[in-house]
Amino acid sequence: VERTLSTDNTKKMSEAICSFANDIRNTKKPGYFMIGADDNGKLDGQTFTDEQLRSYAGLRNSGTILPPPAMMVYKETFPEGEIAVIEVQPSEDTPVRYKGVIFDLDGVLCSTDELHYQSWKKITDRLGIKFDRSVNDRLRGVSRLKSLDIILEGSGKKYSEEEKLSIASEKNDIYRGLLEKMTDADCSDDVRNTLDFLHSKGVLLAVGSSSRNTPLILEKTGLRKYFNAVSDGNNITHSKPSPEVFLKAAEFIGLVPSDCLVVEDASAGIDAGYAGGFDTAAIGAAYGCE
Ligand code: B16
Ligand code: MG
Numbered sequence: 001v002e003r004t005l006s007t008d009n010t011k012k013m014s015e016a017i018c019s020f021a022n023d024i025r026n027t028k029k030p031g032y033f034m035i036g037a038d039d040n041g042k043l044d045g046q047t048f049t050d051e052q053l054r055s056y057a058g059l060r061n062s063g064t065i066l067p068p069p070a071m072m073v074y075k076e077t078f079p080e081g082e083i084a085v086i087e088v089q090p091s092e093d094t095p096v097r098y099k100g101v102i103f104d105l106d107g108v109l110c111s112t113d114e115l116h117y118q119s120w121k122k123i124t125d126r127l128g129i130k131f132d133r134s135v136n137d138r139l140r141g142v143s144r145l146k147s148l149d150i151i152l153e154g155s156g157k158k159y160s161e162e163e164k165l166s167i168a169s170e171k172n173d174i175y176r177g178l179l180e181k182m183t184d185a186d187c188s189d190d191v192r193n194t195l196d197f198l199h200s201k202g203v204l205l206a207v208g209s210s211s212r213n214t215p216l217i218l219e220k221t222g223l224r225k226y227f228n229a230v231s232d233g234n235n236i237t238h239s240k241p242s243p244e245v246f247l248k249a250a251e252f253i254g255l256v257p258s259d260c261l262v263v264e265d266a267s268a269g270i271d272a273g274y275a276g277g278f279d280t281a282a283i284g285a286a287y288g289c290e
Contacts, residue, residue, distance in 0.1 A: 002020040002031065002032075002033050002034070003034040003035065003037055004016055004033070004034075007048075007052070007084075010055065010056075010059055013056070013059060014059040015095060017033055017071075017086065017088055018096075020033055020088055021088050021089060021090060021091035021093075021095075022093065022094055024090045025090045025091060026090070027090055028090060030087045030089055030090070031090070032086070033087075034085055034086075035056075035083065035085075036081060036082055036083040036084055037083055043078055043082075044081060045080065045081040046081050046084075047081065047082045048082050048084045052084070053073050053075060053084060054073075056073045056084060057072075057073045059071070059086075071086050071087055071088055072086075072087040073085070073086050094201075096201045096203060097261075098259060098260055098261045098279070099203065099204060099255050099260065100204040100253050100260040101203055101204075101205055101206075101260065101262075101263065102206045102207070102208040102231075102250065102260055102261070102262045103205070104207075104208060104264045104265060104266065104269050105207055105211055105214055105217060105218075105232070106141075106209065106211055106265075107265035107285065108263055108264065108265050108284070109191055109221075109223060110182075110186055110187050110191070110217065110221055112179070112211075112217055113136075113265065113285075115175060115179065116136070116139065116147075117133065118174075118178065119172075119175040119178065120136065120139070120147070120151060122171075123167060123170060123171050123174070127155065129151060131151060137285045139151070140266030140269070140285055141239070141240040141264070141265075141266030141268035141269040141272070142210065142239060142240065142266075142268055143210055143233065143239035144212070145165075145168055146239065148167060148168050149164075152164075175213070176213065176216065179216050180216075182217065182221055183220065184221060187222070191223075192226075204229075204253040204254075206230065206231060206250070206252060206253050207227050207229075207230045208231050208246045209230075209231075209245065210232070210239040211233050212232065212233035214233065214234070215232075218230065229253050230249075231252055232245070235248055240268040240269045240271070240272040241268040241269075241271035241272045241275065242272060242275070243273070243276025243278075244272075246276045246278055247276050250276075250278075257276050257278045258277060258278075258279075260278055260279075261278065261280070261281055262276075262278040262279070262281070264286050265284035265285050267282075269286065270282050270289045
């Protein structure tokens with residue numbers, strides 16, 4: 001038996017029913033989803049109209065069809081109030097909450113964050129600038145030129161715009177040299193299995209990356225074929241923490257932000273997702289981000 005307090009949020013209710021159906025998948029018996037009772041078992045004085053009961057029948061979580069046969073809905077009336085009961089059949093199908101998932105690239109789909117680090121390290125060693133992994137974590141999701149500004153904070157020397165462009169371009173040459181050596185093996189089975197699973201559930205998939213090298217990375221790793229759309233450093237004017245890259249990604253797959261999840265390894269990326277009205281999942285260096 002599962003219960004909810006909500007009587008009219010059909011989106012939340014259908015998600016809860018799908019989860020419940022999956023929770024009871026091994027029981028081979030129906031479960032009962034109740035509306036109108038408190039946690040302590042007391043009735044909360046609700047009453048239900050026939051129209052309300054009809055609206056509970058056949059509730060669907062978009063993307064996830066509720067398990068057959070059709071749910072049975074009825075109400076029980078007591079002096080203290082009524083309970084609506086939805087009979088739910090067990091289901092092997094894992095419920096899917098989002099219509100779309102937008103994946104960051106560097107540090108989420110593949111470990112190019114390490115290659116960014118190695119490339120910047122070569123440059124900073126040559127220039128005699130202190131650069132370590134904690135500084136590198138601040139570069140995640142941030143554009144190439146903004147990354148350089150962060151790195152130069154510790155240099156004590158003033159660089160002209162021209163010098164900065166030249167350093168950034170040198171770093172990019174080193175980085176692209178490393179990218180050229182990438183193969184399918186640079187993308188983990190976990191990533192491919194996750195993308196395959198989401199695809200099998202009908203979830204639309206997009207890339208949302210600040211990197212202008214996204215097309216090369218997707219080609220080298222063979223990842224392009226998994227995605228319905230790609231939004232990257234080549235189609236935006238503001239990099240993360242601006243939400244632009246994710247808003248464009250959602251637009252490209254025809255979804256509103258509230259129907260999408262953003263997966264990120266950068267605190268700038270989590271901020272960007274939040275600012276755009278997306279739910280966010282923080283992994284790696286962003287894990288624990290608020
Ligand atoms: P590029 P993401 C970001 O990619 C990287 O995290 C960040 O370190 C890099 O500076 C930025 O892309 C720009 O990359 O120099 O290749 O254009 O994490 O948003 O996928
Ligand atoms: Mg990243």
